[in-house]
Amino acid sequence: MPDDFAQPLSAADVSEYERNGLLLREKDILTEGEIQNLLAVIPEVLDTRGPEVVLERDGETVRSVYGVHRTFPAVRDLVVHPKLIGAVRQILGGDIYVHQSKINIKAAFSGDQWEWHQDYINWLRADGIPRPSLINVAIFLDEATEFNGPLMFIPGSQRMGLLPGADRAGMPASYEDAPSWVDTLTADEKFKVDRDTIRTLAEKDGLFSAKGGAGSALFFHSNILHASLPNISPFDRKVLILVYNLVDNAPGDVDTPRPDFLAERSPVALVPRNGEEVTHE
Amino acid sequence: MPDDFAQPLSAADVSEYERNGLLLREKDILTEGEIQNLLAVIPEVLDTRGPEVVLERDGETVRSVYGVHRTFPAVRDLVVHPKLIGAVRQILGGDIYVHQSKINIKAAFSGDQWEWHQDYINWLRADGIPRPSLINVAIFLDEATEFNGPLMFIPGSQRMGLLPGADRAGMPASYEDAPSWVDTLTADEKFKVDRDTIRTLAEKDGLFSAKGGAGSALFFHSNILHASLPNISPFDRKVLILVYNLVDNAPGDVDTPRPDFLAERSPVALVPRNGEEVTHE
Numbered sequence: 001m002p003d004d005f006a007q008p009l010s011a012a013d014v015s016e017y018e019r020n021g022l023l024l025r026e027k028d029i030l031t032e033g034e035i036q037n038l039l040a041v042i043p044e045v046l047d048t049r050g051p052e053v054v055l056e057r058d059g060e061t062v063r064s065v066y067g068v069h070r071t072f073p074a075v076r077d078l079v080v081h082p083k084l085i086g087a088v089r090q091i092l093g094g095d096i097y098v099h100q101s102k103i104n105i106k107a108a109f110s111g112d113q114w115e116w117h118q119d120y121i122n123w124l125r126a127d128g129i130p131r132p133s134l135i136n137v138a139i140f141l142d143e144a145t146e147f148n149g150p151l152m153f154i155p156g157s158q159r160m161g162l163l164p165g166a167d168r169a170g171m172p173a174s175y176e177d178a179p180s181w182v183d184t185l186t187a188d189e190k191f192k193v194d195r196d197t198i199r200t201l202a203e204k205d206g207l208f209s210a211k212g213g214a215g216s217a218l219f220f221h222s223n224i225l226h227a228s229l230p231n232i233s234p235f236d237r238k239v240l241i242l243v244y245n246l247v248d249n250a251p252g253d254v255d256t257p258r259p260d261f262l263a264e265r266s267p268v269a270l271v272p273r274n275g276e277e278v279t280h281e
Numbered sequence: 282m283p284d285d286f287a288q289p290l291s292a293a294d295v296s297e298y299e300r301n302g303l304l305l306r307e308k309d310i311l312t313e314g315e316i317q318n319l320l321a322v323i324p325e326v327l328d329t330r331g332p333e334v335v336l337e338r339d340g341e342t343v344r345s346v347y348g349v350h351r352t353f354p355a356v357r358d359l360v361v362h363p364k365l366i367g368a369v370r371q372i373l374g375g376d377i378y379v380h381q382s383k384i385n386i387k388a389a390f391s392g393d394q395w396e397w398h399q400d401y402i403n404w405l406r407a408d409g410i411p412r413p414s415l416i417n418v419a420i421f422l423d424e425a426t427e428f429n430g431p432l433m434f435i436p437g438s439q440r441m442g443l444l445p446g447a448d449r450a451g452m453p454a455s456y457e458d459a460p461s462w463v464d465t466l467t468a469d470e471k472f473k474v475d476r477d478t479i480r481t482l483a484e485k486d487g488l489f490s491a492k493g494g495a496g497s498a499l500f501f502h503s504n505i506l507h508a509s510l511p512n513i514s515p516f517d518r519k520v521l522i523l524v525y526n527l528v529d530n531a532p533g534d535v536d537t538p539r540p541d542f543l544a545e546r547s548p549v550a551l552v553p554r555n556g557e558e559v560t561h562e
Binding site (some may be wrong): 109113116117144145147149152195198199202203207209221228229230232233234235 | 427
């Protein structure tokens with residue numbers, strides 16, 4: 001019953017996503033109140049301790065907190081936001097669930113880079129997800145500018161499938177004693193895409209950086225080549241990332257399944273929440 | 282006889298420089314032929330070996346080559362370009378010489394950051410230069426974009442004088458065995474300006490990044506707070522920097538004078554070259 005779902009994207013939006021592998025919507029997905037609800041939980045997110053917290057190479061600054069849609073009611077409610085579910089269903093065309101969520105902090109003065117990478121290779125290898133039909137929805141929690149390490153992309157690169165490259169040997173520096181699943185979560189990517197490939201794609205299609213105010217929603221494909229620079233500015237660049245996947249593209253068998261804060265192995269189709277905007281005291 | 286010198290800057294340009302501590306001129310200082318002359322020597326610059334070459338932390342990629350106006354005829358000719366001498370004299374108001382020159386490579390995929398810093402503190406401490414009346418003239422050797430680590434500034438910060446901060450202890454990591462003068466030339470600044478100060482200035486006056494095509498000329502003050510990000514794009518961002526100083530602001534006595542490829546200790550007033558554009562085979 002697709003008519004039950006909101007359809008916030010135009011046909012042109014969906015075409016743009018299919019062509020470029022990304023779509024940036026600055027102000028029309030979330031209301032100001034919904035953004036404020038999210039921002040209100042940030043202090044608690046930053047106080048999280050446990051294996052779902054990944055630190056930067058400096059061993060002090062919080063880089064990412066995973067599984068936030070399981071932990072924080074404001075994020076859990078956002079996951080079933082009618083416009084988000086509607087938009088993702090418009091692109092993927094079926095029942096969806098959230099495979100992974102995280103808040104990347106990209107802290108002022110300290111937030112480190114994310115090297116050029118495609119996301120899907122990690123979901124394929126670590127979680128046994130059969131097809132690259134996953135969508136990242138990045139909700140900006142601060143204004144993203146050219147100065148604070150915005151997400152940058154090579155538009156259209158998702159159409160190339162898995163790009164050639166090679167694995168880094170061993171664990172990333174500064175994380176030698178961390179659990180094996182940290183291997184793909186640091187500034188030093190596990191799978192390094194060939195530089196000649198990156199150059200060829202960038203010369204052909206250029207680079208795009210996703211800049212916009214807090215509350216902007218950026219949809220991007222699990223195979224689009226992307227990266228972000230360190231943040232040496234005095235301004236944080238926090239982002240919430242929800243990874244939606246098709247229920248019929250659920251994880252398969254793998255030797256050592258990842259913790260549930262990194263990978264949902266029991267998908268249930270999401271139903272949009274009804275009614276008024278949810279508020280949290 | 283100031284009338285003998287070209288005056289390429291307007292009164293408004295000079296005011297802008299005094300207010301912001303920087304002035305970007307995109308296309309009207311150098312001709313296309315002059316830019317090509319410079320670009321032609323880059324392969325030779327990259328082949329330079331010796332103490333005037335500083336490598337990145339990776340120990341492989343060339344970060345900077347110093348003293349290029351002594352080594353390469355195309356740079357030596359540029360130093361006495363009538364428009365450059367004229368512009369710098371308009372700002373400084375007296376006889377000038379080149380205290381230092383360098384080409385910063387900021388190589389594709391590998392060029393590292395320059396942390397927030399002011400230049401003058403190093404020229405004061407290492408060379409005994411009495412006053413901050415030095416001007417950096419940065420000549421872009423590639424297009425500088427938001428993606429390849431452009432120079433970024435806090436406009437107006439030069440009016441604050443030497444900002445509060447503290448020295449890093451010891452030599453920068455990866456350079457433990459390097460000569461002492463390398464201490465101020467790496468991605469890890471010797472003198473670290475207080476983060477609260479940087480934040481306060483940036484909140485007040487904002488950030489500015491210097492973007493423009495190859496051949497652009499950027500004038501900036503020796504006390505302006507600036508930085509640049511690593512270059513993880515597939516495009517180089519090379520820049521030639523000429524540091525002009527007033528002859529009557531020459532280095533004073535210091536315990537251990539730096540090599541002459543880092544600091545000119547016997548200034549002679551520059552005279553603009555005459556006549557036609559110089560070409561090199």
